[in-house]
Amino acid sequence: MTDGVVIHLDEAGEDKHRAVLRNALNLLPEVPPGTAVELVTHGPAIDLARPGRPTADALAEAMAAGVSLRVCRNSMRSQGLTEDDLVPDAVPVSSGVGHLVARQREGWAYLRP
Amino acid sequence: MTDGVVIHLDEAGEDKHRAVLRNALNLLPEVPPGTAVELVTHGPAIDLARPGRPTADALAEAMAAGVSLRVCRNSMRSQGLTEDDLVPDAVPVSSGVGHLVARQREGWAYLRP
Amino acid sequence: MTDGVVIHLDEAGEDKHRAVLRNALNLLPEVPPGTAVELVTHGPAIDLARPGRPTADALAEAMAAGVSLRVCRNSMRSQGLTEDDLVPDAVPVSSGVGHLVARQREGWAYLRP
Numbered sequence: 001m002t003d004g005v006v007i008h009l010d011e012a013g014e015d016k017h018r019a020v021l022r023n024a025l026n027l028l029p030e031v032p033p034g035t036a037v038e039l040v041t042h043g044p045a046i047d048l049a050r051p052g053r054p055t056a057d058a059l060a061e062a063m064a065a066g067v068s069l070r071v072c073r074n075s076m077r078s079q080g081l082t083e084d085d086l087v088p089d090a091v092p093v094s095s096g097v098g099h100l101v102a103r104q105r106e107g108w109a110y111l112r113p
Numbered sequence: 114m115t116d117g118v119v120i121h122l123d124e125a126g127e128d129k130h131r132a133v134l135r136n137a138l139n140l141l142p143e144v145p146p147g148t149a150v151e152l153v154t155h156g157p158a159i160d161l162a163r164p165g166r167p168t169a170d171a172l173a174e175a176m177a178a179g180v181s182l183r184v185c186r187n188s189m190r191s192q193g194l195t196e197d198d199l200v201p202d203a204v205p206v207s208s209g210v211g212h213l214v215a216r217q218r219e220g221w222a223y224l225r226p
Numbered sequence: 227m228t229d230g231v232v233i234h235l236d237e238a239g240e241d242k243h244r245a246v247l248r249n250a251l252n253l254l255p256e257v258p259p260g261t262a263v264e265l266v267t268h269g270p271a272i273d274l275a276r277p278g279r280p281t282a283d284a285l286a287e288a289m290a291a292g293v294s295l296r297v298c299r300n301s302m303r304s305q306g307l308t309e310d311d312l313v314p315d316a317v318p319v320s321s322g323v324g325h326l327v328a329r330q331r332e333g334w335a336y337l338r339p
Binding site: 132225 | 236268320330331336338
C-alpha cells in the first residue's frame with residue numbers, strides 16, 4: 001500500500017517549476033482519496049517556495065488543491081534563508097534527499113518529472 | 114516482487130529520446146523473463162510516439178523487442194492529438210503521472226533516465 | 227524494509243556531478259546506520275569514475291564517507307574503457323539500468339537528482 005507520492009524537484013527555472021506544479025496538480029484526481037502528494041524541493045529548486053515568484057499563482061493553486069510543499073533545511077541554510085523567507089504553509093524538512101528516502105521506506109511512490 | 118518497470122520520459126529532444134530508447138532496450142535482457150518494461154511518456158515527450166520522427170526506427174526496434182509505449186491522454190488533449198496521430202501499438206493512458214504512481218503501487222520499479 | 231538507496235546518475239557535466247556527490251554525502255547521516263548508498267553511473271556519467279577529473283576530491287570524500295560507486299559495463303564497453311581506466315574502488319556492474327531495477331526489487335529506495 002502506498003499512502004502517498006513524493007515528487008522530487010531540485011532544478012531551477014520558471015518553466016520547469018511551472019511544469020512540475022502542473023504535474024502535481026494533475027496527479028491529485030488520479031490517486032485514491034486520502035493519498036498525500038508532497039512536492040519535495042532542495043538545492044536551487046527551493047526558490048519555488050519564496051514569495052513573489054512568477055510561479056506564485058500556480059503554487060498557490062496546487063497547494064489549495066492539496067499538494068504539500070516541503071523545503072530542504074540544508075538548502076535553506078546554505079542559501080541563508082529562514083522560514084520567514086518562505087511562503088506560508090511551506091514545510092521545512094531537515095534534508096530533502098533524506099525525506100525522499102524516508103517516504104519511500106514508508107511505501108510512498110516516487111516521481112521525478 | 115516486481116512485475117515490471119516503468120521508465121519515465123517527459124523531456125523533448127531527439128538525443129534524449131534516443132538515449133532513453135537505448136536504456137529501455139538494454140534493460141530487457143537484464144530483467145527476469147516476463148517482466149514488463151513500459152516507457153511512459155507525457156508532456157513534450159509524447160512527440161516520440163508520433164510517426165515519422167527521426168527516432169522512429171529506434172522506437173520500432175525497442176517495441177519489437179518487447180518495450181511497451183504508453184502515452185498520456187492529458188498531454189495528447191492539450192496538444193490536440195488523438196490516437197490516430199500516434200504510431201500503431203502506442204497505448205494511451207489517462208494520465209502519465211497517474212500511471213507511473215499506479216504501477217509503483219503494484220510493486221513495479223521506476224527509472225527516470 | 228529498505229536496505230539501501232540507489233542514486234541514479236546518467237548525465238555529463240562537472241556541476242551536475244558535483245551536486246549529486248553532495249546529495250549522496252548529505253544523505254548518509256539521514257539514513258539508518260547500515261543503510262547502503264550506491265551511486266550508479268551509466269552513459270556519459272561514467273566519466274565521473276575516471277581518475278584526474280575536477281570532481282576527484284569530491285568523489286574521494288563521498289567514497290571515504292561510505293558512498294559506493296557503481297559503473298555500467300555496457301557504457302564502459304561502448305566507450306572503450308576497462309576497469310584499469312577507473313578510480314580504485316569503483317565497482318563495475320553488468321548494466322546500470324539493470325542494477326537500478328534489481329536494487330529496487332530488493333526493496334531499496336531510488337533517487338534521481
